[in-house]
Amino acid sequence: MSKAIICSCEDVTADDVRHALAKGYHDVESVKRYTGFGTGICQGKSCLSAVAALVAKEGPLKSPGILPFTPRPPLYPTELSLFASMPVEESQPPVGGVPQELGVFPQALRPTTELPQKAKVVIIGGGVMGLALAYNLSLRGEKDVVVLERGYLCAGASGRNGGGVRMQWGTASNIELAKRSIDLMKQFARDLGINVWLRQGGYLFLTRTEAVAKRLERNVALHNKHGVPTRIITAGAAREIVPGLTLKGVISASYNPEDGVMFPWAFLWGYAQHCLKKGIRVETYTNVTGFDISEGQIRKVKTDRGDIACEQVVLAAGAWSPEIAQLAGVKLPNEPHRHEILSTEPLKPFLGPLVSVLDSGLYFSQSMRGEIVGGMGDPHEPAGLNMGSTLRFTARFSQALTEQLPQVGHVKVLRQWAGCYDVTPDNNPVLGRTPGLDNLLQMSGFVGHGFMMAPAVAERMAAWMVTDEDDELFQRFNLRRFSSGRLEREDMIIG
Ligand SMILES: Cc1cc2nc3c(=O)[nH]c(=O)nc-3n(C[C@H](O)[C@H](O)[C@H](O)COP(=O)(O)OP(=O)(O)OC[C@H]3O[C@@H](n4cnc5c(N)ncnc54)[C@H](O)[C@@H]3O)c2cc1C
Numbered sequence: 001m002s003k004a005i006i007c008s009c010e011d012v013t014a015d016d017v018r019h020a021l022a023k024g025y026h027d028v029e030s031v032k033r034y035t036g037f038g039t040g041i042c043q044g045k046s047c048l049s050a051v052a053a054l055v056a057k058e059g060p061l062k063s064p065g066i067l068p069f070t071p072r073p074p075l076y077p078t079e080l081s082l083f084a085s086m087p088v089e090e091s092q093p094p095v096g097g098v099p100q101e102l103g104v105f106p107q108a109l110r111p112t113t114e115l116p117q118k119a120k121v122v123i124i125g126g127g128v129m130g131l132a133l134a135y136n137l138s139l140r141g142e143k144d145v146v147v148l149e150r151g152y153l154c155a156g157a158s159g160r161n162g163g164g165v166r167m168q169w170g171t172a173s174n175i176e177l178a179k180r181s182i183d184l185m186k187q188f189a190r191d192l193g194i195n196v197w198l199r200q201g202g203y204l205f206l207t208r209t210e211a212v213a214k215r216l217e218r219n220v221a222l223h224n225k226h227g228v229p230t231r232i233i234t235a236g237a238a239r240e241i242v243p244g245l246t247l248k249g250v251i252s253a254s255y256n257p258e259d260g261v262m263f264p265w266a267f268l269w270g271y272a273q274h275c276l277k278k279g280i281r282v283e284t285y286t287n288v289t290g291f292d293i294s295e296g297q298i299r300k301v302k303t304d305r306g307d308i309a310c311e312q313v314v315l316a317a318g319a320w321s322p323e324i325a326q327l328a329g330v331k332l333p334n335e336p337h338r339h340e341i342l343s344t345e346p347l348k349p350f351l352g353p354l355v356s357v358l359d360s361g362l363y364f365s366q367s368m369r370g371e372i373v374g375g376m377g378d379p380h381e382p383a384g385l386n387m388g389s390t391l392r393f394t395a396r397f398s399q400a401l402t403e404q405l406p407q408v409g410h411v412k413v414l415r416q417w418a419g420c421y422d423v424t425p426d427n428n429p430v431l432g433r434t435p436g437l438d439n440l441l442q443m444s445g446f447v448g449h450g451f452m453m454a455p456a457v458a459e460r461m462a463a464w465m466v467t468d469e470d471d472e473l474f475q476r477f478n479l480r481r482f483s484s485g486r487l488e489r490e491d492m493i494i495g
Contacts, residue, residue: 006054007047009040017051021059023273027109028052030152030284032069033159033265041077041345043415044069065108070099072415073389077345081409083398086391093380094338097388097418105151109285110305116281118309120144121465122301124288124324125317127158128264128454129443131271131282133314136462138278145280146310148303150287153268156318158451160387160419162341162363162373164354165452166203166259167228170219170492173428173476174449175226180456185262188455192270196262197368202353203259204241206250206404212358213252219492220254230256242355244407250357261354261365261373264451288317291328297439298328312465314441319385319420321430321444330434333482334445335383335423339375339495340393342416344408346370355404361495362400372408376400377495383423389416421448421495426487429453431461432474441465442479448495 004014012035020034028051031037037051038044048068056066121137123130126149134147149155165185167178188196207213216232223230231254238253239245272282283305292300292307300307317324319336347370354365364374376397394416402409424430424445434440443461446453457473464471481487 006050007035007037007040009042010036012037012047014054017054018058021055024276026055026059026061027065027152028055028067029069031055033152033154034269038069039415041414043072061109064106067106072417073098074394074413074416077412077414079410079412080344080398080402083394083413084402084409086395088392088395088399093382094378094390094392096386097390100388105285111283111285115283115286115303115306115308116146119146119281120310121146121312121314122308122310123147123314123316124301125149125156125315125320126153126272126282126284127156127316127318128268128271128451129318129446129458130314130316131268131275132454132458133316133443133461134275134280134282135271136458137466138275138280140462140466142462142466143279146308147275147280147282148286148288148301149282149284152284153272153282154265156320157419157422158268158318159265160341160417161264161451162365162375163261163264163367163451164203164363164365165198165262166256166354168203168205168219168223168230168254168256168259168492169490170215170222171488171490172222172226173473173488174453174490175223175228177453177456179226179228180459181452181454182258182260184455184459188267188270192274194266194270194273196266196270198260198262199368200258200260201351201365202241202255202257204238204353204355205254206238206247206355206357207252208249208357208359210251215491216252216254216358223256228256229258230254241353242351245355245404246406248403255353259354261367263368267451288324289327293328293437296437298437312439312441314443316443318444318446318450319422321422328437328440330437330440332430332444332479333425334430336385336420337383337423338381338386338418339377339421339448340389340397340416340418341373341375342394342397342413343367344372345412345414347372347411356494357400357404358494360400362397362404363494364401371414372411374401375495385420387418387420389418422450423447425482427490427493428488429457429477430479431457431477433478435480448493
């Protein structure tokens, strides 16, 4: 036993690192996410080498597998007001940013164990969707499942999101899915034995134009019809919920006290640990490279560690789904779009809800650790799998945030990062069987809300797969809709 502190910012001990190694998190990126080391004020500057040395000494990975985690800008904690003073050329498209994310994970990280030669179900993508589905399949007695993940768990959007969970949607399907998800999240800690730091502090949407205000009013009526207690409030009433808001340009708002925020990493660990306990293989650092197909069925999934024969394949690779579908000759309409996000130093609790200005796509909330976590979409962001961080984002976000909440101008940004929304033409997912390739099941296209939809979608998908009973969800959001043009557009998208 060693209580020796190895990361003083986040109180991570040498034993915490050993615990992560014992759980199977052998590389530094995974240990960072499992223990939280390196996410505090110094951003790993004082602890990274000590953790890497411990991982090298006591873990199974040896050099060159011991790589430091990807550093995040800014280099030093920097005040939001300084970023807000940077000029932004709004008409220009954003640049690539730093760091240029690892397109390929080093071979040294690849597990040396054999992959199973066959499995009933192969799930491609170890994000929240793939892991939640594997978990739900196990609850229904289906354990002959392998999850393939090309990087570490949390490498995709599921480890990079804002953790927002809300019932305020524009369509009945999404309202119902989110309601069910939040119910499941409330019992997640009890069911899976891990604290996911769910806090139902509400979501406060602000609007600045008549058109958006009207849309919000219409949507709130729909929420109420589905038993969600959202209410339209005045700008003044919004200030009572979040004192200090300037509400510059704001004409109306909506508030649902039952929405909230949650800590993404713990959610993934919970699902993954449960899968492993049930004997489901979760194979990280394993890249899907192709398929063996005959007579309208996928027979084998090919990977850089060998092939797996299977009965069903689930494509749950988020923003990477189109490129993987292409390997099977299937065209998905999804497009990846970078979304940037940042986190500040921790503050005492002062902010109840997640606040979002619908018109600009600004959003910010306070995590249970006290950090302000927020982002803002960029209308000029081109499609592409880009996960670099830009100064332009930090400047735009800081300007928009301090315009609404000037009191946080002195607060320092600790780190910024980016992930990709997996965007479909109607902002709804692609689910169900692939036309012409019967045993390829689609589970992608969750735009900026897949994290909160995963528990409910995965629950229904597992039931549908195991019982083969019809579920309208897999018809409604089938790939076929894009050719028939029967699209039901979701308009409550942030960013
Ligand atoms: C900045 C940002 C903020 C967001 N905020 C929210 C929010 O507040 N609330 C919310 O609900 N949602 C939010 N989202 C969206 C949410 O994160 C996603 O919808 C969700 O995480 C998608 O999960 P997924 O499992 O489909 O994809 P991912 O989590 O991206 O998982 C896909 C996985 O597939 C793996 N993969 C790719 N190619 C291969 C291959 N060839 N072989 C094997 N594996 C492969 C990837 O490494 C990845 O881990 C946000 C997203 C971003 C980027």
